[in-house]
Amino acid sequence: MTGSQGNAVLEVSDLTVRYGAAVALRGIDLVIGEQEAVAVLGPNGAGKTTLLRTISGLLKPAAGQIELDSHSMVGRPAYRIARAGFVHAPEGRSMIAPLTVTENLQLGAGRRARSDVAAGIDEMIELFPSLRARMGTKAGLLSGGEQQMVAIARALMAQPKVLAIDEPSMGLAPVVVDAVLEALRKVIDSGTSLLLAEQNARLALAVADRAYVLVHGEVVKSGNSDEFGDELIESYLT
Amino acid sequence: MQQTINGLASGSIYALLGLGVTLIWGVLHVLTFTHAQVLTWGAFGSLIAINRGYPVPVAILVGMAVAAGLSVLIDSTVLEMLRRRGASEYAFVVATIGLAFMLESILRNRTRARVEPYSRDGFPRGPIELLGQNVPKLQLAVLATSLIAMAGLAIWLNHTRAGRGMKAVAYSPETATLLGINPRFIYAVAYTVSGMLAALAGVFVAVSTASVSYSSGDRLLLTAFAVIILGGMGSVPGAVVGGLILGVIEVYATVHVSSKFSEVVAYLVILVVLLVRPSGLFGAKEATRV
Amino acid sequence: MIARRVVGALAALMLVTTACGSDDDSSSSSADDENPAASEPVEESAEADDTASTADGASADSDAEPSEATVVRVGVPLDLSGPAAISNIGLSELSAMELALEEVTASGMLGETTIEMIPIDTKGDKQEAVAGVLKLIEQDDVDAIVGFTLTPSFLAAGPQAVEAGLPVIAVGVAAPGITEVGDNVFRIIPQVSSLYAANDAMIAETLGATSAAYLYTSDSETTVGIHEARLAALEDAGIETKSVQSNTTADTDFRAQLTEIQNSGADIMVISGFPGQFAGQFLQAEEIGLDIPVLSTDGSGRNEVLDQAGSAMQCVIYTASWAAQNETGRNPHFVEAVQTELDDEADLYYAAGYDGMWMFSTALADAGSADPDAIVEALNNITDFEGAFGVYEYDDNREPDISGINLQIQDNEVIPWTPDTQCER
Numbered sequence A: 001m002t003g004s005q006g007n008a009v010l011e012v013s014d015l016t017v018r019y020g021a022a023v024a025l026r027g028i029d030l031v032i033g034e035q036e037a038v039a040v041l042g043p044n045g046a047g048k049t050t051l052l053r054t055i056s057g058l059l060k061p062a063a064g065q066i067e068l069d070s071h072s073m074v075g076r077p078a079y080r081i082a083r084a085g086f087v088h089a090p091e092g093r094s095m096i097a098p099l100t101v102t103e104n105l106q107l108g109a110g111r112r113a114r115s116d117v118a119a120g121i122d123e124m125i126e127l128f129p130s131l132r133a134r135m136g137t138k139a140g141l142l143s144g145g146e147q148q149m150v151a152i153a154r155a156l157m158a159q160p161k162v163l164a165i166d167e168p169s170m171g172l173a174p175v176v177v178d179a180v181l182e183a184l185r186k187v188i189d190s191g192t193s194l195l196l197a198e199q200n201a202r203l204a205l206a207v208a209d210r211a212y213v214l215v216h217g218e219v220v221k222s223g224n225s226d227e228f229g230d231e232l233i234e235s236y237l238t
Numbered sequence B: 001m002q003q004t005i006n007g008l009a010s011g012s013i014y015a016l017l018g019l020g021v022t023l024i025w026g027v028l029h030v031l032t033f034t035h036a037q038v039l040t041w042g043a044f045g046s047l048i049a050i051n052r053g054y055p056v057p058v059a060i061l062v063g064m065a066v067a068a069g070l071s072v073l074i075d076s077t078v079l080e081m082l083r084r085r086g087a088s089e090y091a092f093v094v095a096t097i098g099l100a101f102m103l104e105s106i107l108r109n110r111t112r113a114r115v116e117p118y119s120r121d122g123f124p125r126g127p128i129e130l131l132g133q134n135v136p137k138l139q140l141a142v143l144a145t146s147l148i149a150m151a152g153l154a155i156w157l158n159h160t161r162a163g164r165g166m167k168a169v170a171y172s173p174e175t176a177t178l179l180g181i182n183p184r185f186i187y188a189v190a191y192t193v194s195g196m197l198a199a200l201a202g203v204f205v206a207v208s209t210a211s212v213s214y215s216s217g218d219r220l221l222l223t224a225f226a227v228i229i230l231g232g233m234g235s236v237p238g239a240v241v242g243g244l245i246l247g248v249i250e251v252y253a254t255v256h257v258s259s260k261f262s263e264v265v266a267y268l269v270i271l272v273v274l275l276v277r278p279s280g281l282f283g284a285k286e287a288t289r290v
Numbered sequence C: 001m002i003a004r005r006v007v008g009a010l011a012a013l014m015l016v017t018t019a020c021g022s023d024d025d026s027s028s029s030s031a032d033d034e035n036p037a038a039s040e041p042v043e044e045s046a047e048a049d050d051t052a053s054t055a056d057g058a059s060a061d062s063d064a065e066p067s068e069a070t071v072v073r074v075g076v077p078l079d080l081s082g083p084a085a086i087s088n089i090g091l092s093e094l095s096a097m098e099l100a101l102e103e104v105t106a107s108g109m110l111g112e113t114t115i116e117m118i119p120i121d122t123k124g125d126k127q128e129a130v131a132g133v134l135k136l137i138e139q140d141d142v143d144a145i146v147g148f149t150l151t152p153s154f155l156a157a158g159p160q161a162v163e164a165g166l167p168v169i170a171v172g173v174a175a176p177g178i179t180e181v182g183d184n185v186f187r188i189i190p191q192v193s194s195l196y197a198a199n200d201a202m203i204a205e206t207l208g209a210t211s212a213a214y215l216y217t218s219d220s221e222t223t224v225g226i227h228e229a230r231l232a233a234l235e236d237a238g239i240e241t242k243s244v245q246s247n248t249t250a251d252t253d254f255r256a257q258l259t260e261i262q263n264s265g266a267d268i269m270v271i272s273g274f275p276g277q278f279a280g281q282f283l284q285a286e287e288i289g290l291d292i293p294v295l296s297t298d299g300s301g302r303n304e305v306l307d308q309a310g311s312a313m314q315c316v317i318y319t320a321s322w323a324a325q326n327e328t329g330r331n332p333h334f335v336e337a338v339q340t341e342l343d344d345e346a347d348l349y350y351a352a353g354y355d356g357m358w359m360f361s362t363a364l365a366d367a368g369s370a371d372p373d374a375i376v377e378a379l380n381n382i383t384d385f386e387g388a389f390g391v392y393e394y395d396d397n398r399e400p401d402i403s404g405i406n407l408q409i410q411d412n413e414v415i416p417w418t419p420d421t422q423c424e425r
Helices: A048-055 A078-084 A101-108 A114-127 A129-134 A144-157 A173-190 A201-205 A230-237 B002-028 B035-051 B057-082 B088-110 B136-157 B160-171 B173-178 B183-208 B217-232 B236-256 B258-276 C002-029 C045-052 C057-063 C084-107 C126-138 C151-163 C193-205 C222-237 C257-265 C275-287 C303-313 C332-341 C348-367 C372-381
Strands: A008-019 A022-033 A037-043 A063-070 A088-089 A163-164 A193-198 A211-214 A218-224 B126-129 B132-134 C073-080 C114-121 C144-147 C168-170 C185-187 C213-218 C240-247 C266-273 C317-320 C385-386 C390-392 C405-410 C414-418
Touching: A008 A048, A008 A193, A008 C317, A022 A037, A022 A048, A022 A193, A022 A218, A037 A048, A037 A129, A037 A201, A048 A088, A048 A163, A048 A193, A078 B173, A088 A144, A088 B173, A101 A144, A101 B160, A114 A129, A114 A144, A114 A173, A114 C317, A129 A144, A144 A163, A144 A173, A173 A193, A173 C185, A193 A201, A201 A211, A201 A230, B002 B035, B002 B136, B002 B160, B002 B183, B002 B217, B002 B236, B002 C084, B002 C257, B035 B057, B035 B088, B035 B183, B035 B217, B057 B088, B057 B183, B126 B136, B126 B183, B132 B136, B136 B160, B136 B183, B136 C275, B160 B173, B160 C126, B173 B183, B183 C275, B217 B258, B236 B258, B236 C257, C073 C084, C073 C126, C073 C151, C084 C114, C084 C332, C084 C348, C114 C126, C114 C348, C126 C151, C144 C348, C168 C348, C193 C222, C193 C266, C193 C317, C213 C222, C213 C257, C213 C372, C222 C240, C240 C257, C257 C275, C266 C275, C275 C303, C303 C405, C332 C348, C348 C372, C348 C385
Parallel strands: A037 A193, A037 A211, A088 A163, A163 A193, C073 C114, C073 C144, C144 C168, C168 C185, C213 C240, C213 C266
Antiparallel strands: A008 A022, A008 A063, A211 A218, B126 B132, C317 C405, C385 C390, C405 C414
16 A cells, blocks of 8 residues: 555545446555545546446445545445545536536535535635636536536535545646646645546646556556656556 | 406416426426325325314315325335336336325225315305406415415525425436435425425315315326426426416316317317427427436 | 427326226216216116117017916116115115015005015126026016116116016116117106206296306216206296306316306306216305306205305205105105115115015006016006105106106205295305
């Protein structure tokens, strides 16, 4: 297990997931420490999304343990895992299209008090200034980049311990990606741990402290971000 | 004028029914055939309370509680089982049809198929003069209560946490779950609200005829489906407008053609609307729906 | 794509609901709701046409048994089981026939002859009715048939009895055309449409009406027949028709029709409908402030209707073929006998069974033998028969000339109505 910083917020051990007879994930070990950003890298179909869906409770593991703040999450319904602090912004941003941006953010706030929710929304506007003018717009009408921002902001509204984001860069223009990465750095600084599933390794490594490389459902390499040189990236991820 | 009020009053009952069905369709994507039975059970619930001497508002609340409880029970047992198995849309249709038969035969046996008198004491009686016309007070009360219930529903859906949660689950249960919303709870809430609206409609139907029987709701199931098709499946304003329009059309068809054809005329209008707008008056465009 | 799925689901549901709908109709409504004029269930009478008109009664007695038998066997086919409401009717008819037979025997009017009743359950089913009646004729060798609860059962099985040349007294059935099945078929319950036609004009005239509005149930042959007869009779009497409104048996909301009637300015309203809908009709009439006099249909005075809508029905007048309030004929005795002997309240069906057996016994006594032709002749010749329906006899078409009784609802009670009756609304 490669060195985690301080206490583990999320600890996944020996996790195996099957789709029928096929094994999607095999014996995954993964740790995220407090205020740590971890990237899960790998080519399309390597099992990144499956890993996030399993931790967030949408899929049931065949074996293994998932602990959030030392509490087992295996077998808990997804909504309770979210409430426990592992919030997953899925691939494709999953806007509730008929609701406005504000309403989407309110949804994310869960059970926070009303005044607290308003303050949270203000924080999010600060984090993503370009959303300010779009707050009353139906989320379905936003651009891809704006939707990604809303998805991250909505997840942050729940004040998660771990924010998990699936493919945040997918389909976004480079300028927008930069804005998103910038925001994510602020998120980490503010104390939230980050779990980033990304195909674009260079991008992910620019934010992450550590990274795991998944191929065919197995971790083939893990280490600090600076250990991943260009060659390594080339060999696994292109 | 008088006939329009007649139409709006019966239309508001249709709208209450349509709202319940459209809510379930919108949130769970289930066409709920038990709705007419929920209405009838709710009406019987209020009848029992009335016969025990409770005041009318309390009796109505009792009826709503019975209907809501029954609805939630249906959802949390049979429908939940089907959901867990990932059953197809048709499995839900068949299951709710079966449940409807079961509920009806339980009531038929318990009441020995008798038509029970439904006391009108405590409900508004007689006409009131309004703009030079005799308007039945009961009709006005039905219309007013329905409009209040509908407005309350609209406010609740659009301006409360539970309402947003319901919209989120309706749009994508998975996304809602990832945001910490429990879909099963939302389903139960949807069934509760739908049951309460059905019971309100049931009480109004029972008072109108001063009677209630195991088959009181039978004819209204088709009406409820017609309302939401006219208004647009899953659309709340659609159910309200669809219900009111259907009520008014039926009255005018009864008066100007014949009661025998009032439903035919009503369904013809629906057909024409569907030809022009295949997803109903307020239906979302198909692309955004799927 | 969603739209296609919805349409598919909808088509399926329409099929299902219509299927359930019609199922329910035939089982539950035939006895009670479909029952206008308090006559018994009369539904779907059209089917038996092919068997109905082959009567050639006269030649059947060449192999008849010797008539000096001292035991006369009477076949009693009734619908004794089946849907609850119908079997109650059949059972009422049977027990009233037994009551009448006890009275006949006790009276000694038959001398040495005794009557043996052979009941058979036709189960509200046409096949059962045909099989049952054939068994009565061929195995039990009955001398006459007194029975039948439902019109369909009669139309299916009656022709068998007609062919065998036996006298038939139809007890329960009330549809038109019953006696046309054969020259040896008589009935007890009168055709209600003629009953109303005969009384309406007099009632309207007494009320000082010059115009009328009509509300009738348009999806039942029975009520349509009643309505047409009443409208024609009132127009013949010079009563102008201001408005004709209709409803279906499924309707619960009559406000649109009642509002039209109110706006028509008619002097009286004539309702031809079913008891299950009276409460709604009268309560909604009261709601909209429609307060013209009403001529309703039999069944208006039923307890459950009065329970629901009694105060809204103050002063409503209707004609009944039978009513406990009728003081003529054997009715007062009959009402009391049902109370003391059967521990029940008399009703139309008890009355029909009671008069059926008394009518047959009277004819048997008059004929002096069980010979079918003699009994048919005796039935045709009976005059001033005193029964629960009052004093009556058969006309040339073997229909009873029962005049019925006019009734009025006052303070939640049913009282006899005469032109002198006053009513405060």
